[in-house]
Amino acid sequence: MRLVILEDYDQASEWAAKYICNRIIQFKPSQGRYFTLGLPTGNTPLGCYRKLIEYHKNGDLSFKYVKTFNMDEYVGLPRNHPESYHSYMWNNFFKHIDIDPNNAHILDGNAPDLQAECDAFEKKIEEAGGIDLFVGGIGPDGHIAFNEPGSSLSSRTRLKTLAMDTILANAKYFDGDLSKVPTMALTVGVGTVMDAREVMILITGAHKAFALYKAIEEGVNHMWTVSAFQQHPRTIFVCDEDATLELRVKTVKYFKG
């Protein structure tokens, strides 16, 4: 892996955004030859999205020939609910850029047949030629997307019940009312993300430090699903100083040097 350590959240966000931007530009996407990007939601990538929007508005980056696949979406939440991942992606990214709506794929948590929806999503990724760069985050319990502790490391896109940790962490977005928080979600599998040609995981903040330690300094373990990427040929972990707080000094020095 590569472990890129930046001083703070803003710098980490900018580094990640620049990396994505450069990847797209170097690829030279065009009609019929799209760059495929896997995308996350949550607090961590907000700074990165802001920077990407800035590059777009400056005229440096176009999403005209980019296809995106989001990692997950809540089940049973109306699509226009302010906390749905559709709303998140629209407000924080899509509405500010020039992506073709036909190329922005997000799982439909209100589909009549949820497994069929998941299978169709896998097929769409396949038809798009696979993912060039999958960007993700990490939960405090080490999960990637909604692959909660105990998820198979070879899993595919499917319906998952959310762990209590996740539900508690999400309560703040639903007026602190636990009964309003969705308990299920559709998510890409660990295997789905492992299939991407390149993976970039964003990890910032001291509250994620223990999860980062478990993910890269301990063994591959289905209780900390991000650890699966130790076996991926091209993974970059982008973090800020605070996120490295639980790592061994030796690890940090090696990657900073």
Next chain:
Amino acid sequence: MPSNKSVSDAPIAQFTNCRILRGRRLQREDLWVREGKILNPEKLFFDEKGSADIQLDCKGSILAPGFIDVQINGGFGVDFSLPTDDFKSGIDLVSQKILSHGVTSFCPTLVTSPPTVYHQILPQISVRNGGAHGAGILGAHLEGPFISKEKKGAHPEHCIRTFKENAFQDLLATYGSLDRVRIVTLAPEIKGSSEVIQELTKRGICVSLGHSVANLSQAEEAVQHGATFITHLFNAMLPFHHRDPGIVGLLTSDKIPAGRRVFYGMISDGIHTNPAALRIAHRAHPKGLVLVTDAIAGMGLAPGRHTLGQQMVEIDGLNTYIAGTKTLSGSVATMDMCVRHFQEATACSVETALEAASLHPAQLLGIEDKKGTLNYDSDADFLMLSDSLHVQATYIAGEEVWRQDALGM
């Protein structure tokens, strides 16, 4: 980029680089319009996989809902209470000219007149949508003749009436027809008014209290029967008294039926109401304030003499009096001037000032699902304004119907 043709073929316009008044505040958001209505771009993106056909850069302007003037007696030499041969072209002229003041819908107002005048004029006022031809007409505002002689203001005394035995029938006979009537101003202390207020309210006509010497309990009773508006607060009514606040007391009355709100018109031209009084009213009941121009024929014209119904009035700057007297009669301030003056005098937020001329009149008339806001699916009647609230361009149903030219005229 092409939009998805399966839902609608119509072009989609995206107004960018602007601040829009939505959710009671100015937000840095784009405004999307299709087929004359405000479009939900998120729904467009996800459901229709659609995108904008044209993008218009608003250069940082404020986009606000078009103003709605519920009390305007004429302008540019046209007097809505005078039955001339070319009355229709007169109303067309005014509706076209007020676009430059930011007014996208209005209620042509008739002052106290003899029945023949109503019979001649009302059939010539058609309720119609606005467009390039002019602001939309929501219906007539009939101010009088069932008002108080003591508070006639500039209304002709000889035409002022009380109700005959069968009050509502008398009103019908006087006006001829209520088809194109949206608002009626009357004095609630007149015998028979309760029945009239109930009948008018049943027919969806807004009843307003004005030109009256009613005390607070008479006013409250009128509200209980259905009245929802006060015509130009403070003017032509008893002054506020601490032991009987009169009609003004409705602003803080505890006898308003649950779920209802009393609105009140204010002419904020700096003349009809002292700014301190404007502030008192606004602070007492900010959600009920509706800006009106009460403009008369002389609005938009040079100083001098003009008609107002059966009377002659004299304009001197922003002041208009019944010729030869010191009695105020209507105003010549334009709606955008009123909005700016209101904002300055009360030091309220830009959002509040704009809502007083758009959202509140729409709520008064029960049309806020279509007018008075920039909510999704509302009619795309909106204005492009500078930070100082000067109108730069006016749009009705998504089409530009007026734009300030380079010389600022």
